[in-house]
Structures are given as C-alpha cells and as structure tokens.
Amino acid sequence: MKRAKHSLKGSPMKISQGFDGGNIEVLSCESVDDIRLKIRADKHSAFYQWFYFRLSDARQQSCVMRIINADGAAYPNGFRDYRVCYSYDRKHWYRHDTSLDDGCLNIEFCPEQDSVYFAYFAPYAMERHHRLVAKAQSAEHCSNRLIGQTLDGQDLDLLRFSLDVGKTRKTERRQCWIIARQHPGETMAEWWMEGCIDMLLDIDEPLTQQLLERCDINLIPNMNPDGSRRGHLRTNAAGRNLNREWIEPAMDSAPEAHLAKQAMAETGVDFFLDVHGDEALPYCFIAGTEGLANWESTRQAKL
Ligand SMILES: [Zn+2]
Structure with missing residues (x-):
C-alpha cells in the first residue's frame, strides 16, 4: 500500500545552488509567483548561459521563475523555443516549456514533490x-x-x-x-x-x-x-x-x-x-x- 506523503509545514520556499555545477543568483524569492533569478557569469569572464538550481518547499504551488538576464547570455537564441530540464531524483531528467519575454526566460512550474532541480541541460557531475x-x-x-x-x-x-x-x-x-x-x-x-x-x-x-x-x-x-x-x-x-x-x-x-x-x-x-x-x-x-x-x-x- 502506498502511503500519502506528509510535507514538513512551515518551511518557506527556497532556491539554492551550492552543489557540483550549481549556478544561479537569487534576486527575489519572497513570493512563489514572482521568483526573480539571474545566471552568474563564469569567474573572470563575461560568459554565461549554464544554470542549475534547486527549488525546495514549493510542492503543489504554482511557481513563476524569471531569469532576468537571459537576453545577455552567450547565445540568446539558445533560449528561443527552449524547454528547461528538470528532475526530482537527479537521475531522470524531463523537459518543460519556457517562454521568453522582455529579455527574461520564464519558467512556470508546479512541483509535484518537495524538491525539484532545474538545469540548462541534463547535468554531468x-x-x-x-x-x-x-x-x-x-x-x-x-x-x-x-x-x-x-x-x-x-x-x-x-x-x-x-x-x-x-x-x-x-x-x-x-x-x-x-x-x-x-x-x-x-x-x-x-x-x-x-x-x-x-x-x-x-x-x-x-x-x-x-x-x-x-x-x-x-x-x-x-x-x-x-x-x-x-x-x-x-x-x-x-x-x-x-x-x-x-x-x-x-x-x-x-x-x-x-x-x-x-x-x-x-x-x-x-x-x-x-x-x-x-x-x-x-x-x-x-x-x-x-x-x-x-x-x-x-x-x-x-x-
Ligand atoms: Zn563548445
């Protein structure tokens, strides 16, 4: 018999990137429908496009994440008709539609689990x-x-x-x-x-x-x-x-x-x-x- 999973209540939603290959800067994440993010440039360089982060404690909440510096990336066309990679178990990666507007890459996502990872492509740790x-x-x-x-x-x-x-x-x-x-x-x-x-x-x-x-x-x-x-x-x-x-x-x-x-x-x-x-x-x-x-x-x- 499969048991229903209980969430630990009271934890505010978080975005983190402190792991192998992680890359994101959080500008604002007070509200699930207005999460503003920025891709960090390579150290000592202006290149950026790769991102990889974790969204936690937002299960069953409709999240809107906006990467605000998408239009200045190394290859902005790479974000056109782009489908972001996401994974719950870090083993199986799936695709999800995004949209581009006003230079921002928008990801609208309602997590089915407590924690979900997003990346530009499937990471190789x-x-x-x-x-x-x-x-x-x-x-x-x-x-x-x-x-x-x-x-x-x-x-x-x-x-x-x-x-x-x-x-x-x-x-x-x-x-x-x-x-x-x-x-x-x-x-x-x-x-x-x-x-x-x-x-x-x-x-x-x-x-x-x-x-x-x-x-x-x-x-x-x-x-x-x-x-x-x-x-x-x-x-x-x-x-x-x-x-x-x-x-x-x-x-x-x-x-x-x-x-x-x-x-x-x-x-x-x-x-x-x-x-x-x-x-x-x-x-x-x-x-x-x-x-x-x-x-x-x-x-x-x-x-
Ligand atoms: Zn190359």
Whole structure:
C-alpha cells in the first residue's frame, strides 16, 4: 500500500545552488509567483548561459521563475523555443516549456514533490565523471594516467584503450585522440563520452575489436573539471576559454590544454576529435578544419 506523503509545514520556499555545477543568483524569492533569478557569469569572464538550481518547499504551488538576464547570455537564441530540464531524483531528467519575454526566460512550474532541480541541460557531475574513469580503467585493455592537475587542484585524467594483440604491430597503430567538455556547460559532450567509453569497453563488439586492432584510442573525458564544478558555461578557473588556448597554453592560466598537448606530443596524433554541444541544433554533426588557410580538397575528401 502506498502511503500519502506528509510535507514538513512551515518551511518557506527556497532556491539554492551550492552543489557540483550549481549556478544561479537569487534576486527575489519572497513570493512563489514572482521568483526573480539571474545566471552568474563564469569567474573572470563575461560568459554565461549554464544554470542549475534547486527549488525546495514549493510542492503543489504554482511557481513563476524569471531569469532576468537571459537576453545577455552567450547565445540568446539558445533560449528561443527552449524547454528547461528538470528532475526530482537527479537521475531522470524531463523537459518543460519556457517562454521568453522582455529579455527574461520564464519558467512556470508546479512541483509535484518537495524538491525539484532545474538545469540548462541534463547535468554531468564530477562524481559521475570519477566513476566513469574508475570503471573504464578496471578493464584489461584500458589504462589510466593522471596527466596533471587543474588550477583548483582537480585531476585531469587520460584513458587509453589499446589491445596488445592485433593485426597491426604496436608501432604501426594509429593514435586517435578524443577530448570532451572544453566548454563545461556543454554537458552533453560528456554524456557522449560515456557512450563512447561504454562501446570501447565492450570488447565483444566487432567494431571495437576492429578499431583497437588498428588504433590506440586516447581519451580525456573531461577537459575542464574546474569549470564543470564551478557551474561555468565556457571557461576554466582562470576565466580562459580553453578552446582558444591551444597555440601556447600556459600552465598558470590554461594548464588543461598545456597538459593535454604535452601528452599528445608523446604519442603523436593521427586523428583528433574534440566533442562539443550546440545550444540549438538538435542533431549530431562533424565539423572539420575547413577554416585553415592550407585546407585542400583532398583533406575535405578524407573528412
Ligand atoms: Zn563548445
């Protein structure tokens, strides 16, 4: 028999964000129908768009939440026809309609439970990241190397999938590199990485076997742990957009790119995939390096 749940009475409604990846500023939450919020910009940077917060003690109350700085976000069109992600159990995430007016993103929501979480996209927490790395390195054909630490003192992990047996000799194997989440607010990039790692772990999968007979796969599942934990959209702890730091990344401002580049120099790179997420496009696509001055049709054909 299912028992009716009793709420603890007397607690006023609250908005909070003090957890991994949390991001919101509360301007006003005295009344459920006039909750005014603001997305916090990345530290040392003007970028913002990622938000993640919890609404508590508002069960069965019609709440109106207004994010008042939506029109100044990094990609305001990302909020057009946007459906916010929400979850009660932090495992299953659902979508809910929003509206845009006067530069504000409006979320009207009546919680069915005492506590509900809202986020720009389904979050990918650092704890889940650590579980992913730990699970992968337990496999016989996967090794794990801590290539260094971030400015906040977090670990930057490299996973390497390699089979000792194969038609191709070890020295002839192609070195493939895949990195994800240089932009921490693009959490879908690490969800993608989790799927990729699951496939590489499945050694009975013919595609995995064929791939690992010819290639070593080097992965950095999360290039920006500090931005991820801080609830940033684009940058690391120093406010650097890592995607723009690869020419000469300095250890004191962009150690993530510096360390990744160093590890790549040790193996060489035959193939490189940098996984991102898009604010608006609802499908997967591959963009090459067509912008390079020496781009040729032969390279386009290879792509
Ligand atoms: Zn990106």
